[in-house]
Amino acid sequence: MDGNSDCGKSLSIDWDTDDELEIESMPFSSGVGPATACQEAFAGCGEAGSSNGSQTSRTIHHFVGMGFPKDMVVRAMKENGEKDIEAILEALLTYSAIEDLPLEEEHVSDDSCSSKCASNHPDLLSDQNNFPIDEENTHYSIDKDGTISVLVEMGYQAEEASIAIDRCGLDTPVAELSDFICAAQMAKEADFHLEKHTEAYIPKDKRKILRTEAWNLKRPKGIVKEQMVQDDEEFRLPNPMTGFGVPSETWNIVHRTLPEAALGPPYFYYENVAMTPRGVWSTISRFLYDIAPEFVDSKYFCAAARKRGYIHNLPIHNRFQILPPPPLKIHETFPHTKKWWPSWDARDQLNCLLTCVGSAKLTERIRNKLEESAGEPPVHVKKYIMEQCKRWNLIWVGKNNAATIEPEEIEILMGFPVNHTRGVNRTDRFKALGNAFQVDTVGYHLSVLKSLFPGGINLLSLFSGIGGAEVALHRLGIPLKNVVSVELSEPCQTIVRNWWEETNQKGNLIHVADVQEVTAERIAQWISRFGGFDLVIGGSPCNNLAGRNHVSRDGLEGKHSSLFFDYFRILDLVKSMMSQY
DNA sequence: CCAATAATGAGAGTAGTT
DNA sequence: AACTACTCTCATTATTGG
Numbered sequence: 001m002d003g004n005s006d007c008g009k010s011l012s013i014d015w016d017t018d019d020e021l022e023i024e025s026m027p028f029s030s031g032v033g034p035a036t037a038c039q040e041a042f043a044g045c046g047e048a049g050s051s052n053g054s055q056t057s058r059t060i061h062h063f064v065g066m067g068f069p070k071d072m073v074v075r076a077m078k079e080n081g082e083k084d085i086e087a088i089l090e091a092l093l094t095y096s097a098i099e100d101l102p103l104e105e106e107h108v109s110d111d112s113c114s115s116k117c118a119s120n121h122p123d124l125l126s127d128q129n130n131f132p133i134d135e136e137n138t139h140y141s142i143d144k145d146g147t148i149s150v151l152v153e154m155g156y157q158a159e160e161a162s163i164a165i166d167r168c169g170l171d172t173p174v175a176e177l178s179d180f181i182c183a184a185q186m187a188k189e190a191d192f193h194l195e196k197h198t199e200a201y202i203p204k205d206k207r208k209i210l211r212t213e214a215w216n217l218k219r220p221k222g223i224v225k226e227q228m229v230q231d232d233e234e235f236r237l238p239n240p241m242t243g244f245g246v247p248s249e250t251w252n253i254v255h256r257t258l259p260e261a262a263l264g265p266p267y268f269y270y271e272n273v274a275m276t277p278r279g280v281w282s283t284i285s286r287f288l289y290d291i292a293p294e295f296v297d298s299k300y301f302c303a304a305a306r307k308r309g310y311i312h313n314l315p316i317h318n319r320f321q322i323l324p325p326p327p328l329k330i331h332e333t334f335p336h337t338k339k340w341w342p343s344w345d346a347r348d349q350l351n352c353l354l355t356c357v358g359s360a361k362l363t364e365r366i367r368n369k370l371e372e373s374a375g376e377p378p379v380h381v382k383k384y385i386m387e388q389c390k391r392w393n394l395i396w397v398g399k400n401n402a403a404t405i406e407p408e409e410i411e412i413l414m415g416f417p418v419n420h421t422r423g424v425n426r427t428d429r430f431k432a433l434g435n436a437f438q439v440d441t442v443g444y445h446l447s448v449l450k451s452l453f454p455g456g457i458n459l460l461s462l463f464s465g466i467g468g469a470e471v472a473l474h475r476l477g478i479p480l481k482n483v484v485s486v487e488l489s490e491p492c493q494t495i496v497r498n499w500w501e502e503t504n505q506k507g508n509l510i511h512v513a514d515v516q517e518v519t520a521e522r523i524a525q526w527i528s529r530f531g532g533f534d535l536v537i538g539g540s541p542c543n544n545l546a547g548r549n550h551v552s553r554d555g556l557e558g559k560h561s562s563l564f565f566d567y568f569r570i571l572d573l574v575k576s577m578m579s580q581y
Numbered sequence: 582c583c584a585a586t587a588a589t590g591a592g593a594g595t596a597g598t599t
Numbered sequence: 600a601a602c603t604a605c606t607c608t609c610a611t612t613a614t615t616g617g
Contacts, residue, residue: 237613273590275612306590355590359605390587427603434590539590547589550609 143170150174235281237274237295241307244316246300247325247444255317262289262313265532265578266460268571269314269445269469271437271539272564274307275547277555281309284556287568289313294445298438302326303333304350304393304413306438308539315448322443322475326415330395334409340396344382350393350405353413354548355434356427357404358392370400407433415439416471420499424491432492437468437539443476449535456481456507458530460574462515462538462567463487467496469537480507482530486515486538515566523573532578536571540564 076091147170148161161177242249244256270288274295281293288311298306303326329348331338366388369381377385385402388394394402395409405413407429411420414436421429446469449457456479461469464485473480487493493511500509510526512518527533543549544558556564 239614275589277611305588307588308590351587352589356605361605387587391589425603431590436590542590543592546591547611549589549591550611551592553591553610 147174147177234278235285235293235295235309237307241274241295241297242300243294243296243310245319246296247321248300258313259290262291264313264575266534266536266571266574267312267314267449268536269310269312269442269538270567270571271308271310271442273542273545273547274309276542276545277553280545280556284309284564285311287565288571296441298441299328299349301328301438301440301444302413302415303328303330303348304438305352306441307352308438308441310442310445312445314445315452318448318451319444320447322415322440322447322472326412326440333412334395337395337397340398340401342396344376345386345389345396347390350395350413351390353393353405353410353434355431357430358388358394360404362388362392363394363401363403366394366402367400410434413438414468415441415443415475416466416468417499420471421466421495423494423498428491432466432489432495435542436465437472439468439472439475442468443472446472446478446535447476449473450476450478453478453534455479457534458482458532459484460526460533460536460570461485462518462536462570463540463563464496464538465489465492467492467499470496471499474503474505480505482508482510482526484510484512484526484533486512486518488513515563515570518566518570520573520577523570524577527574527577533574536574538567540567 080091144162152161156178240249268288270284272284274297285291285293291311291313293309293311294316295307295309298304298308301321327333330350331341331348366385369385370377373381389402393405395405397403407421407426408418410430410433411418414433415438416433416436421432424432457473458481459469459473461467461483464470464487467485470480470483470485485493485496487496493513497509497511512522540563541560544552544554544561545556546553552558554561556562
C-alpha cells in the first residue's frame with residue numbers, strides 16, 4: 001500500500017502551538033521528572049538495603065535503566081565516586097549533551113534510535129538472523145546459562161536474568177534483556193518507594209495492622225492527608241470522574257501544559273483501569289513523560305460505568321462526540337426491560353462491564369426467591385437480589401427474570417456495531433468485550449485528530465483487542481491509512497479483520513501477534529514505509545491491576561500487566577525515530 | 582475520625598457438553 | 600479429549616454514613 005502521499009502533511013503539524021499554555025485545573029499533584037524519580041527510588045532502595053547485589057551494580061543498572069549506556073555510566077562513576085548519585089547523574093547528562101550523538105557504539109552509523117531512553121535497541125542495525133554484531137554488551141546467545149552469566153557480569157542478579165529470559169525469549173539480545181530487567185527494577189523500586197514492597201512477604205491478615213503501624217511511625221501526627229498523598233506522589237481519583245470534561249459537563253475544559261518530552265509526534269494514547277494498586281499510576285505517568293492521567297468514567301458516555309485512566313498528549317479543546325450519542329440510561333438503551341423492572345430496583349445505569357457474566361443458575365435462584373413471595377418480596381430478599389444484580393449487572397428481561405446481559409447488548413453499550421464480535425464463542429465474546437475500550441469515551445478524546453489529519457492517519461495500535469481504537473476513529477470519520485495492529489488473541493484478530501472487510505476499509509491492515517515481535521527494526525521499516533505513525537494507541541493488560549483479581553493482583557510487575565513496559569518501549573522507539581524526521 | 586459498604590477489564594478448579 | 604459453563608475464591612480501593 002502507498003499511503004505515504006500526505007505524510008508530509010502529517011508530520012508538519014506544529015506541536016508547539018496554542019494549548020500548551022496556562023492553567024492546570026485538575027487536582028493532580030505535579031509529577032516529578034523521571035530522573036528525580038529514579039534517584040528517589042534509588043535512595044529508598046539503598047536505605048532499606050534488603051536486596052542482594054553490590055551497590056555498584058545496582059547503581060549501574062539504575063542508570064542504564066534510565067537510558068544511559070553502561071560504559072558511560074561506568075565512566076561517570078569512576079570520575080565522580082560511586083556513591084554520589086547526584087554527581088553521577090550530572091556527569092551523565094553532561095556527557096549526553098556534549099556528545100549529542102547516539103550513545104551506544106553500535107548506533108554510531110545510525111541516527112534513528114533514541115539517545116536518551118531506556119530502549120537502546122541494537123537489533124535496529126543487526127540483520128534479521130540475530131547475527132552477533134557484538135560490541136561489549138550486545139551478545140546473542142542460544143543457551144540460557146550463557147546469557148544469564150553475561151547478564152550477571154553486567155551486574156544483574158541471576159534470578160532477574162532468568163526471569164527476563166523466560167519472559168522475553170531465549171534468543172532475545174542481551175541489551176534488550178537488560179532493558180527489560182531495568183524496567184522491571186524501576187517499577188519494583190518505585191513500589192518500594194511507596195512502601196509496598198515489604199508487604200508482599202507478609203501474610204495478608206497482618207498487612208493492615210503493619211501498614212497502620214508503619215504509617216504512624218513514619219508520619220508524625222497532625223500532617224494532613226493531602227500532604228502525605230503529595231509526598232507519595234499518588235494520583236487521587238477525581239470525583240466526579242470527568243477528566244478534562246465530558247459532553248454533559250464541558251465547563252471544566254481547560255488548557256494544559258505538557259512536559260516538553262511528552263510532545264509528539266507521534267500523538268499517543270494510553271489506557272488502563274483507574275483503580276489500581278497504590279503507586280501504579282504514578283509509575284505509569286513517570287514513564288509516559290510525566291503526563292498526568294485523565295481519569296474518566298464512561299457513565300457520562302453510555303449507560304454503564306467504566307472508570308479508566310488515560311494518558312495522552314492530545315489537544316483537549318474542541319472535542320466532540322461520536323454521533324449519535326448513546327443514551328445514558330438503561331431503560332433508554334434497552335426499552336424492553338422497562339416493563340419488567342421492579343420498582344424497588346433503583347438502578348438506571350449499570351456497573352462496569354466485566355470479562356465474565358453471571359450464570360443462568362443465578363437467574364433461576366432469583367426467580368425462585370421472587371416466586372416464593374407473591375407480590376413485593378421481603379426486605380432481605382430484595383437486598384440479596386439487588387446485591388446480585390449489581391454484582392453481575394443483571395437486567396430484567398421478563399417476569400421475575402433478572403438475566404445476564406447478552407454480548408450484543410454489551411456491544412451496544414461499548415459503542416461497537418451490533419454483532420461486532422459474532423463468530424467466536426460466548427465466553428470469548430464476553431472476555432474480549434470486557435477488555436475493550438468504551439468507543440464513545442475514547443472517540444471523544446480522539447475527536448481532536450479529525451481536523452489535524454483530514455487525509456487520515458497511520459495508526460500503531462498495541463493490545464488492539466477487538467479494535468476499539470480503530471472503530472472509534474472510523475466512527476469519527478477519520479480515515480485509516482495504515483494500521484499496525486498488535487494483538488495476541490486469535491479470536492480478536494479475526495474480529496478486527498472481519499470488521500475491516502465489512503466496513504470496506506481502503507487502508508492497509510497489518511497484524512502482529514506479539515508485542516515482542518515489534519522490534520526497532522520493524523518499527524523503522526514501517527516508519528519509512530508509511531512516513532511515520534500519527535497515533536500510537538493502546539491499553540496494556542490490567543489483569544494484575546484489576547480489583548476483581550484476588551489471585552494475582554501483583555501490580556505493574558505482574559505477568560501480564562508488565563507488558564506496559566513494552567508499550568513504553570515501543571512508543572519511545574517510535575518517538576525517537578520520528579524525531580529524526 | 583472510624584466503621585460499614587460498594588465496586589472491581591479475574592483466576593483456578595470442576596462439572597457438564599460436544 | 601477438547602471445549603464450554605459454572606462455582607468458589609476472597610483483596611484492595613474508594614465512598615458513604617455516623
